[in-house]
Amino acid sequence: xxxxxxxxxxxxxxxxxxxxxxxxxxxxxxxxxxxxxxxxxxxxxxxxxxxxxxxxxxxxxxxxxxxxxxxxxxxxxxxxxxxxxxxxxxxxxxxxxxxxxxxxxxxxxxxxxxxxxxxxxxxxxxxxxxxxxxxxxxxxxxxxxxxxxxxxxxxxxxxxxxxxxxxxxxxxxxxxxxxxxxxxxxxxxxxxxxxxxxxxxxxxxxxxxxxxxxxxxxxxxxxxxxxxxxxxxxxxxxxxxxxxxxxxxxxxxxxxxxxxxxxxxxxxxxxxxxxxxxxxxxxxxxxxxxxxxx
Ligand code: SF4
Ligand code: SF4
Numbered sequence: 001x002x003x004x005x006x007x008x009x010x011x012x013x014x015x016x017x018x019x020x021x022x023x024x025x026x027x028x029x030x031x032x033x034x035x036x037x038x039x040x041x042x043x044x045x046x047x048x049x050x051x052x053x054x055x056x057x058x059x060x061x062x063x064x065x066x067x068x069x070x071x072x073x074x075x076x077x078x079x080x081x082x083x084x085x086x087x088x089x090x091x092x093x094x095x096x097x098x099x100x101x102x103x104x105x106x107x108x109x110x111x112x113x114x115x116x117x118x119x120x121x122x123x124x125x126x127x128x129x130x131x132x133x134x135x136x137x138x139x140x141x142x143x144x145x146x147x148x149x150x151x152x153x154x155x156x157x158x159x160x161x162x163x164x165x166x167x168x169x170x171x172x173x174x175x176x177x178x179x180x181x182x183x184x185x186x187x188x189x190x191x192x193x194x195x196x197x198x199x200x201x202x203x204x205x206x207x208x209x210x211x212x213x214x215x216x217x218x219x220x221x222x223x224x225x226x227x228x229x230x231x232x233x234x235x236x237x238x239x240x241x242x243x244x245x246x247x248x249x250x251x252x253x254x255x256x257x258x259x260x261x262x263x264x265x266x267x268x269x270x271x272x273x274x275x276x277x278x279x280x281x282x283x284x285x286x287x288x289x290x291x292x293x294x
Contacts, residue, residue, distance in 0.1 A: 004147030005113040012046040012106050012137060014115075016122055022160035022181055024130030027119045031145070032107050034138045035166050037199040038187065040226055040278065042261030045268050046137040051090035051107035054267040055083055059102035066094035066103060085269050106268075112151040120155060131158025131180070138164050140171045149178035162222070165205035172212050182219045183253075184209055188230045189238035197229060206242070213246045220250050225280045225288050226257040236291035243292070252292045256280050 010032040018028045033049035034041075041047065045054060053073075060081050066074040071087040074094060095103045110118070119132045132152050139145055140163050152159050161175060162183040172182075186209075187202070188194040194202035213219065223239055225231060243249055262274020280288075 004144070005116070005151045006111050007144050007147050008109050008111055009115065009144075009148060010049070010051065010107045011110045011115065012043070014118055017125065018133065021133040021135060021162065022131070022183060023158075024127055025122075025125045026130050026133045026160065027122045028133045028135050029115055029119065029139075031134060031136045031139045031141075033141045034136055034164065035141060035200065036138070036164050036187075039197045039273070040224065040257050040261065042258070042264075043137065044261055044265045044270065045106045048268075049141075051105050052268055053083070053085065053088050053090055053094075054104040054106050055081075055269070056102050056104070056267060057081065059100045061100055061102075063099060065097040065099065068097065069094050083269060112148040115148065116151050116155050116157075119152065119157065123157075126158065129158065131160065133160040133162060133183070135162040138167060140167045140175055143168070143171050143174065145171065146174040146178070149175050153178040165208045166200055167208070169208050169211055172208055172217070173215060176212060176215055176217045180218065181250075182212065182217055183222050184212075184219045185222045185224070186239060186242065187224055189235050189242065190230075193230065197226075209242075210245070213248050216248055218248050218250060219246065221252045221292075222255060223252055223288070223292060224255045224257060225285060227278050227280045227284065229278070231280055231284045231288070233291070236288050239292040252289075254285060254289050254292060256285055 012030040012032050015028045018026045021028045030046055032046055034047045062081060073084050073088045075082050090105055092105050095105055139161055149159055158180050159178060160181040160183055161179050164185045187198055191201045191203055239252060243252055257278045259274030259276055262272045266272050
């Protein structure tokens with residue numbers, strides 16, 4: 001194994017037997033930290049770069065064991081458990097004393113070697129197509145992710161990376177040597193609208209995608225469909241034109257918005273901003289697919 005195998009990563013979650021994160025059966029490793037702030041984020045607990053305390057209010061029995069937190073994060077007011085998260089250092093003490101699993105730390109430090117060993121536990125299920133997918137958060141946010149991909153590749157794994165593309169191009173070109181498929185998010189083709197709903201323009205994302213394509217990187221475009229935001233003919237046509245302009249892109253996946261991420265926001269103390277009105281209709285999905293994948 002390479003010398004970088006002992007580099008450490010903050011892993012938010014490892015999901016097994018995933019069928020939608022690339023070809024075949026895959027194990028998906030979610031890394032913490034993302035440069036975007038999508039209004040419809042489905043993994044809000046993975047956006048922050050550091051460890052983070054999650055609180056599942058429905059599991060809390062108000063036993064007050066967690067009140068012993070040395071930073072005074074936990075309190076009880078008017079029959080409710082309230083948290084002052086600004087004081088939390090994510091030390092994990094309260095998690096260890098909670099009897100019901102109402103508290104959890106999102107973010108576990110693991111070396112590339114440890115992540116690879118964890119992924120290899122499922123090797124018997126991968127078959128010819130399956131393997132590992134890095135997701136997040138944004139897995140290419142840090143340059144050292146290249147060493148993780150190198151370690152996974154040296155273990156003989158098929159590798160995919162789900163990226164928002166808003167990262168240093170050096171991280172992408174470095175990773176490309178060890179990545180079989182980039183799942184490239186195109187959240188919107190309109191730069192102003194992209195900035196409004198994600199916090200950044202899409203210009204760098206598209207430029208990085210085209211540069212990766214020129215390098216020969218194999219990609220699939222992943223297009224979230226959000227009713228009333230990007231469910232318009234001009235966007236569908238722009239995705240189709242983008243697909244046509246790429247030499248090494250194998251196709252487009254249309255992913256309908258769902259409101260599950262909104263509910264997850266509550267676990268990190270943010271309001272549930274899930275909105276079922278943003279779910280596209282079957283007709284919209286059909287129309288988007290028929291134009292985008294032409
Ligand atoms: S993780 Fe540590 S600092 Fe944060 S609330 Fe729990 S005990 Fe307090
Ligand atoms: S220790 Fe767990 S169950 Fe008890 S009050 Fe704290 S969060 Fe709720």
